[in-house]
Amino acid sequence: MDYDFDLLTIGAGSGGVRATRMAATYGAKAAVVEEYRVGGTCVIRGCVPKKLMVYASRYGEDFDDAAGFGWHVPHAKFDWATLIANKDREIARLEGLYRKNLGGAGAAIFEDRAVLRDPHTVHLLKANKTLTAKTVLIATGGRPWIPEEIEGNDLAITSNEAFHLKDLPRCVMVVGGGYIAIEFAGIFKGLGSRTVLVHHGDEVLRGFDREIRERMRHEMQKRGIDVHLKSSVVSIRAHNGRKLVRLSDGTEQEVDEVMFAVGRRPNTGGLGLEHCGVELTSRRAVAVDAYSRSSQANIYAVGDVTDRVNLTPVAIREGAAFAETVFNDAPTAVDHVDIPTAVFGTPEIGVVGLTEEAARAQFDKVDVYKTAFRPMRATMSGRDTLIFMKLVVDGASDRVLGCHVMGESAAEMIQCVAIAVKMKATKRDFDATVALHPSAAEELVLLKTKA
Numbered sequence: 001m002d003y004d005f006d007l008l009t010i011g012a013g014s015g016g017v018r019a020t021r022m023a024a025t026y027g028a029k030a031a032v033v034e035e036y037r038v039g040g041t042c043v044i045r046g047c048v049p050k051k052l053m054v055y056a057s058r059y060g061e062d063f064d065d066a067a068g069f070g071w072h073v074p075h076a077k078f079d080w081a082t083l084i085a086n087k088d089r090e091i092a093r094l095e096g097l098y099r100k101n102l103g104g105a106g107a108a109i110f111e112d113r114a115v116l117r118d119p120h121t122v123h124l125l126k127a128n129k130t131l132t133a134k135t136v137l138i139a140t141g142g143r144p145w146i147p148e149e150i151e152g153n154d155l156a157i158t159s160n161e162a163f164h165l166k167d168l169p170r171c172v173m174v175v176g177g178g179y180i181a182i183e184f185a186g187i188f189k190g191l192g193s194r195t196v197l198v199h200h201g202d203e204v205l206r207g208f209d210r211e212i213r214e215r216m217r218h219e220m221q222k223r224g225i226d227v228h229l230k231s232s233v234v235s236i237r238a239h240n241g242r243k244l245v246r247l248s249d250g251t252e253q254e255v256d257e258v259m260f261a262v263g264r265r266p267n268t269g270g271l272g273l274e275h276c277g278v279e280l281t282s283r284r285a286v287a288v289d290a291y292s293r294s295s296q297a298n299i300y301a302v303g304d305v306t307d308r309v310n311l312t313p314v315a316i317r318e319g320a321a322f323a324e325t326v327f328n329d330a331p332t333a334v335d336h337v338d339i340p341t342a343v344f345g346t347p348e349i350g351v352v353g354l355t356e357e358a359a360r361a362q363f364d365k366v367d368v369y370k371t372a373f374r375p376m377r378a379t380m381s382g383r384d385t386l387i388f389m390k391l392v393v394d395g396a397s398d399r400v401l402g403c404h405v406m407g408e409s410a411a412e413m414i415q416c417v418a419i420a421v422k423m424k425a426t427k428r429d430f431d432a433t434v435a436l437h438p439s440a441a442e443e444l445v446l447l448k449t450k451a
């Protein structure tokens with residue numbers, strides 16, 4: 001049977017774009033349908049703009065720290081409108097590159113909303129047009145949500161809106177204790193907002209190493225973030241142009257914005273998946289096998305819509321593996337083990353491998369090596385901050401199972417350590433590596449005493 005396309009991808013985010021480009025490079029007639037902007041969450045309203053704002057938020061500390069090194073910095077002033085305009089310009093440039101690369105590979109872009117009519121037929125709502133495809137790839141990502149039961153929840157925002165606020169809120173409440181909450185609390189605080197973090201758990205960053213979690217919360221509190229644990233939002237009311245938030249402990253806070261960062265949900269609604277025999281998981285993600293194939297043989301899914309490991313580089317890997325499997329006759333499954341990850345709070349966190357708690361649950365004998373020290377820069381700046389490092393080692397094989405770093409450049413360090421961990425390096429391999437001096441990272445090869 002003849003189809004209009006070999007591949008029709010729904011969603012032009014990191015995973016969808018990589019898959020479509022590679023498929024086109026392998027000779028497939030490929031197209032992508034996108035209802036918003038090309039680039040998806042990461043480029044348009046996620047990782048990239050977030051990191052630009054993290055950079056912005058750290059200048060304040062840099063200006064303060066400079067004094068210890070002899071610099072006299074006049075009172076520094078921050079302008080939110082300039083940051084947002086420059087950030088938007090950079091995002092538009094990146095979106096242009098994504099479009100160019102898709103076009104360059106020979107893939108078509110339809111700016112429309114796609115709904116599946118059957119496993120091979122996609123209807124474009126705006127154009128009122130139907131396209132057929134041999135293979136369909138669902139790469140629609142996820143979206144933030146706000147708990148429905150909270151009275152006045154329409155007064156709250158999510159990270160989507162935070163990137164486009166007209167003004168920097170003087171006082172902001174961030175709800176949640178995961179990646180986005182920690183990162184945005186750091187951004188707002190660094191830019192000068194009074195910042196309140198409200199989290200329902202007993203500690204932030206569930207799933208991370210216990211010590212990292214406690215130390216991160218402590219560092220945030222030292223920087224002036226007002227952290228409320230075991231607490232949740234009950235209601236939000238408009239009050240004199242501000243928002244009056246009632247918390248579960250009965251107290252009230254008046255703030256300018258309330259931002260929810262309580263996880264993201266897979267974008268599977270309204271796609272017509274139910275007409276196609278595509279099974280969903282209990283969290284309404286597309287259920288897929290190791291090759292990203294759904295329960296319908298010609299429909300695949302990659303990235304956050306599958307709710308496996310919700311990170312951009314993972315979506316890109318999954319997109320590439322899909323293209324290899326389907327369009328290059330090279331079945332490729334993505335290895336989801338030992339994926340490095342970072343939380344770009346201030347300070348930042350970088351981790352790879354098992355936490356101490358997970359290692360103790362899986363291995364008989366676990367050795368832990370750790371250190372907390374004042375970074376060299378802080379000796380002159382006087383800043384009260386520590387770098388924390390922990391290596392989790394299998395006592396039987398000496399293999400390094402996990403590495404956890406909190407402090408300046410943690411993300412950069414972990415990307416490199418991840419190579420060693422992925423190669424199953426042992427503690428002896430770390431010890432045999434000569435330190436690079438003076439650096440913070442050198443401590444990772446100088447850890448001698450078991451904790």
Ligand code: NDP
Nearest residue numbers: 176177178179180181200201206261262263264310342343
């Ligand atoms: P996370 O899953 O990281 O965190 C969600 C937070 O919300 C948790 O602290 C969770 O608490 C809390 N929570 C869950 N449900 C509720 C509820 N009903 N009421 C109140 N709090 C609740 O999600 P994020 O939204 O922060 O980020 C989404 C995903 O995006 C992440 O999982 C990550 O994969 C990705 N991401 C990655 C980044 C990076 O790589 N740097 C940056 C930003 C996002 P608890 O877990 O204790 O129940």
